[in-house]
């Protein structure tokens with residue numbers, strides 16, 4: 407089968423489509439034929455070597471954190487799935503590799519795919535959607551009528567957080583690039599502000615801030631109401647270790663006010679996302695669909711900025 411891999415850190419051009427053995431599903435695992443998978447910001451940082459001090463996974467490494475497709479076969483002990491089931495899911499924590507013809511994953515990383523979405527559309531959602539869902543429900547426990555700020559609103563996670571915030575009854579302000587302001591309002595934001603001309607001091611107060619950028623967290627934390635919660639999902643890549651430590655200390659000092667987590671969804675959380683998608687409360691947002699060998703271009707574009715939602719790789723298009 408084909409799999410996108412890299413064997414050294416570097417620019418997008420280190421990515422290659424390699425021929426590799428098709429994995430066999432082990433105990434409790436499901437082999438999924440991947441129809442489509444998305445490219446995420448996290449894997450771009452790993453590929454560039456920004457996370458090299460955080461993880462020591464061996465080369466070659468894969469890319470792609472989520473997928474939509476069909477069950478090809480199941481390993482011993484798997485009762486819930488059978489060949490032919492339409493599924494979507496998330497790769498095991500910190501293990502990329504979904505941009506491939508097949509993946510073998512623990513059955514807990516899967517849910518039934520939404521019946522109303524094609525695999526190509528569905529593939530934009532599992533990582534972004536479960537991250538936004540955990541941020542707004544488990545972590546922030548957002549209530550109807552609360553004021554939500556999404557910082558980094560037009561990317562993968564932000565474009566779902568805006569929709570979900572509205573579905574959960576919040577008043578949503580989006581911070582986004584100038585060319586995307588009307589576009590993000592079209593996705594449901596009550597107002598949109600240009601992040602290049604609007605600093606934290608220009609903003610009002612928010613009950614919940616979902617931060618997808620990782621810089622100036624103290625200044626954004628200062629914009630919270632008395633009971634406000636900041637969910638910090640990103641780190642400042644220009645000073646990664648300091649940023650991780652700083653955000654960790656911030657959360658340890660004020661655990662009710664500052665939350666951080668690394669997305670590692672349960673099967674129940676993925677199934678919850680299926681229900682939101684089927685209800686139409688969360689719609690996939692796809693910037694561009696590319697074939698497997700377009701992954702280099704997708705990484706280049708994601709690094710250049712300006713994404714609207716997700717880049718999706720169509721495994722069945724050549």
Ligand SMILES: NC(=O)c1ccc[n+]([C@@H]2O[C@H](COP(=O)([O-])OP(=O)(O)OC[C@H]3O[C@@H](n4cnc5c(N)ncnc54)[C@H](OP(=O)(O)O)[C@@H]3O)[C@@H](O)[C@H]2O)c1
Nearest residue numbers: 447448558560561562563583601618640668669711712713
């Ligand atoms: N903790 C977790 O479990 C978890 C899970 C998923 C993602 N993440 C992290 O969260 C971050 C976002 O992920 P993603 O997939 O949504 O990334 P993405 O698709 O690349 O989106 C990032 C967004 O941030 C915007 N942005 C950049 N600088 C900004 C600034 N100064 N102010 C406001 N917005 C700004 C970008 O807008 P322009 O392109 O227009 O500049 C873009 O819309 C990444 O760092 C990712 O690693 C964490």
